[in-house]
Amino acid sequence: MEAFLSNIDRVVDGFSWTVRLTLLSAFFSFILGILLTAMRVSPVPLLRGLSTAYIEGIRSTPLTLVLLFCGLGLNSALGVSLADSVALDVFWWAVIGLSAYTSCFVSETLRSGINTIPLGQVEAARSLGLTFTQNLRLIVVPQALRTVVGPLGSVLIALTKNTTVASVAGLGVQEASREMKLMFDQGIAPVLPTFVGFAIGFLILTLPMGYFFGWLSKRVAVVR
Amino acid sequence: MSAQHSVLFDVPGPRARKRNALYTVFTVFLALIGLAILYLGFNRTLSDRESGLFTAETWAVNPAGQWAADMWAPFLRPETWTGYVIPGLQNTLTAALTASVLAIVFGLVFGIGRLSKHWWIRVPSGAIVEFFRGIPLLMLIFFTMALPIVAWQVFNIPTGTFQVTALVAVVTGLTLYNGSVLAEVFRAGILAVPKGQSEAAESIGMSRTQTMWTILVPQAVTAMMPAIVAQLVVLLKDSALGYIIAFPELLRSFTLLATRESNVIPAAIVCAVIYIVINLALSRLAIWLERRNARRGRPSAKPTAAGGAPVAVKGTEPDTTGSDEEPRGEDGPAKG
Numbered sequence: 001m002e003a004f005l006s007n008i009d010r011v012v013d014g015f016s017w018t019v020r021l022t023l024l025s026a027f028f029s030f031i032l033g034i035l036l037t038a039m040r041v042s043p044v045p046l047l048r049g050l051s052t053a054y055i056e057g058i059r060s061t062p063l064t065l066v067l068l069f070c071g072l073g074l075n076s077a078l079g080v081s082l083a084d085s086v087a088l089d090v091f092w093w094a095v096i097g098l099s100a101y102t103s104c105f106v107s108e109t110l111r112s113g114i115n116t117i118p119l120g121q122v123e124a125a126r127s128l129g130l131t132f133t134q135n136l137r138l139i140v141v142p143q144a145l146r147t148v149v150g151p152l153g154s155v156l157i158a159l160t161k162n163t164t165v166a167s168v169a170g171l172g173v174q175e176a177s178r179e180m181k182l183m184f185d186q187g188i189a190p191v192l193p194t195f196v197g198f199a200i201g202f203l204i205l206t207l208p209m210g211y212f213f214g215w216l217s218k219r220v221a222v223v224r
Numbered sequence: 225m226s227a228q229h230s231v232l233f234d235v236p237g238p239r240a241r242k243r244n245a246l247y248t249v250f251t252v253f254l255a256l257i258g259l260a261i262l263y264l265g266f267n268r269t270l271s272d273r274e275s276g277l278f279t280a281e282t283w284a285v286n287p288a289g290q291w292a293a294d295m296w297a298p299f300l301r302p303e304t305w306t307g308y309v310i311p312g313l314q315n316t317l318t319a320a321l322t323a324s325v326l327a328i329v330f331g332l333v334f335g336i337g338r339l340s341k342h343w344w345i346r347v348p349s350g351a352i353v354e355f356f357r358g359i360p361l362l363m364l365i366f367f368t369m370a371l372p373i374v375a376w377q378v379f380n381i382p383t384g385t386f387q388v389t390a391l392v393a394v395v396t397g398l399t400l401y402n403g404s405v406l407a408e409v410f411r412a413g414i415l416a417v418p419k420g421q422s423e424a425a426e427s428i429g430m431s432r433t434q435t436m437w438t439i440l441v442p443q444a445v446t447a448m449m450p451a452i453v454a455q456l457v458v459l460l461k462d463s464a465l466g467y468i469i470a471f472p473e474l475l476r477s478f479t480l481l482a483t484r485e486s487n488v489i490p491a492a493i494v495c496a497v498i499y500i501v502i503n504l505a506l507s508r509l510a511i512w513l514e515r516r517n518a519r520r521g522r523p524s525a526k527p528t529a530a531g532g533a534p535v536a537v538k539g540t541e542p543d544t545t546g547s548d549e550e551p552r553g554e555d556g557p558a559k560g
Contacts, residue, residue, distance in 0.1 A: 043233045043240065044247045050255065060457075060503035061496050062464030065475055069492050072482070080265075122232055132233045140232070161360040168362075168468040177362050184370050190377045195367045202359045 003189035004197050014179030015201050021094060021163040021175060022205075026156055028099035033106025034141075040111060043132055055104045063101050063165050070097035071171040087174065094166035094173050102159050109151045113144035146220045153213025157206045176201060266290040266489050295487035299494055304481065312477030313498070319391060319473060320460045323398035327459065328452070330399055331406025336436060338411050349407075356404040361462055365397035369469055390471035394463060402459045409451050413444030446517065453510035457503050464499075474498065 039051035070093045074080055082092040117140055125139040167178035180198045183189055236244055264270040267289035275281045285291050298304045337349030371388050375381040417440050425435040467475040475495060482491035
C-alpha cells in the first residue's frame with residue numbers, strides 16, 4: 001500500500017482527467033440531448049426521422065467504435081486537430097465522442113419523461129393557445145426534467161465509468177484507468193492495492209452521485 | 225410514432241403546413257452541408273485541394289480518398305469475410321453468449337441473496353453487487369488480465385503457473401459487471417410481484433425457498449424479460465471492449481483489416497452496420513416480449529437504467545396506448 005500511496009499524485013492526476021472528461025461530456029451531451037428530444041417530438045416529420053435514426057444508430061454502436069471513429073477516423077484520417085498539444089487534442093476528441101454517444105441516452109431518458117406527463121397538461125396548454133415551442137418550454141420540459149432526475153443521474157454515473165474507454169480506442173487520454181494500467185505494467189506498485197485504490201477512487205465519484213440524484217429526484221418529484 | 229406525440233401539437237393547418245415545409249427545407253439544407261463536409265473530408269479534398277470548392281475535380285471521387293472503389297473492394301472479396309469478419313463475429317458471439325449465461329446466473333444468485341433474511345448473506349451480496357456496479361468494466365478486465373501478477377505478489381505462486389487469456393478476461397469482466405446490474409433487475413422484479421402471491425404461497429405451507437423459486441422468480445423473470453434482454457444488448461456492445469486487450473473480436477478484426485487495406489472509414493461503417501443490425505434485432509425482441517406480456521395482461525417492468533446505460537425500449541411504439549392498464553406515470557427504473 002505504501003508504494004501505491006507514494007504514487008498518489010499520479011492517481012490524482014488520472015482522476016482529474018476523468019472528472020474533466022465527465023463534466024464537459026455531461027454538459028455537451030445534455031445540450032445535444034435536449035435538442036435531439038425536441039427534434040424527436042417535433043411536428044416536422046423529417047426532424048423526427050433524423051433524430052430517431054441518429055439515436056437508434058449510435059445507441060446500438062459500441063462506445064469503443066464511436067471513440068475509435070473519432071480517434072482514427074476523424075482525428076487521424078481526416079486530419080482535423082482541435083488543439084495544439086496532442087494531449088488536449090485527443091481530450092477534445094474524446095469529449096466529442098462521449099457527448100455524441102451519451103446524448104442518445106439523455107434524449108431517450110428525457111423522452112420517457114415526456115411520456116409520463118398527463119395528457120391533460122398538454123391539452124390544457126394547447127387550448128390556451130400555446131404554440132409547440134411554448135408548450136415544450138413552459139409546460140412539458142420543466143415537468144419532464146423533474147421526473148427524470150433519477151434516470152439522468154444513472155446516465156451521468158454510466159458516463160463517468162465510460163470515460164475509461166477514452167484511454168484507449170486510438171485516443172489515449174491519460175485518465176484514471178490508463179494510469180492504473182501503466183502502474184500495473186511498470187510494476188511500480190503491487191497490483192492488488194493499486195486496483196483497490198483506483199476502485200475506491202471511482203466509488204468515491206459514483207456512489208455520492210447516486211445518493212445525490214436519489215435525494216434530488218425525491219425532492220423535486222411532481223406530486224400527482 | 226405520430227399517435228404518441230401528436231398530443232403535443234394540433235393537426236397542422238395551412239399555415240403550420242407551410243411552416244413545417246420551411247423547416248423541412250432548412251433541415252435538408254443543413255443536412256446536405258453536413259454530408260458534404262463529411263464527403264469532402266474523407267475524400268481528402270476539403271482542406272488540401274488545388275482547385276476551387278465548386279469545381280468538378282473537388283467533387284469527383286478522389287482515388288487517394290476513403291470513398292475510392294479500391295477502399296470498398298475488400299468487402300467484395302470472400303477472404304475478407306472468412307479471414308476477418310466471420311472469425312471476429314464468432315469470437316464476439318462466443319464471449320457475449322458465455323458472459324450472458326454466467327451473468328444471468330450471477331444475477332439470480334446475488335439478486336436473491338440480497339433479499340435473504342439472513343444478514344450474513346444479504347450484506348455481502350449487497351456489497352458485491354454495489355462494488356462491481358460502481359467501478360468501470362474496463363478496470364475489471366485489466367485486473368483480470370493482471371491476476372497472474374497478483375498471484376505471484378500475494379501468494380508467491382510463480383508467474384506462468386496459470387495464464388489468463390483475453391477471452392477469460394473479457395468474459396469475467398462482462399459477467400461481474402452485467403451480473404451485478406441483472407442482480408438489481410431481478411431484485412426489483414421479485415419485489416414488484418404482488419404481496420398476495422407470497423402470502424398465498426406461505427398460507428398453503430410452502431417454505432421460503434419454495435415460494436421464491438416456484439412463485440416469485442418465475443413471475444419476476446417474465447415481468448423483467450424486456451429489461452433482461454435490454455441488458456444483454458448492453459453486454460453485447462460492451463464485448464467490444466475486448467478490442468483494448470487485443471481479444472480478436474469483431475472490432476479488432478475490422479481495425480486489423482483497416483490497417484492492412486488503409487480503409488478506416490469503410491471498415492468503420494461496415495462494422496457499425498453489423499453491430500447495429502444485431503442490436504436492433506435484440507431490441508425488437510425486447511419490444512416483442514413486452515407486447516406479449518401486455519397482451520397477456522401482465523405488466524412489464526420498465527427496462528430503463530439499472531445502473532448501466534438506460535435502454536428505454538418502452539414507449540417507442542404507439543399502439544401500447546390501447547391497453548393502458550398501467551399508468552403512464554409509472555417510472556420505476558430498477559435503481560438501487
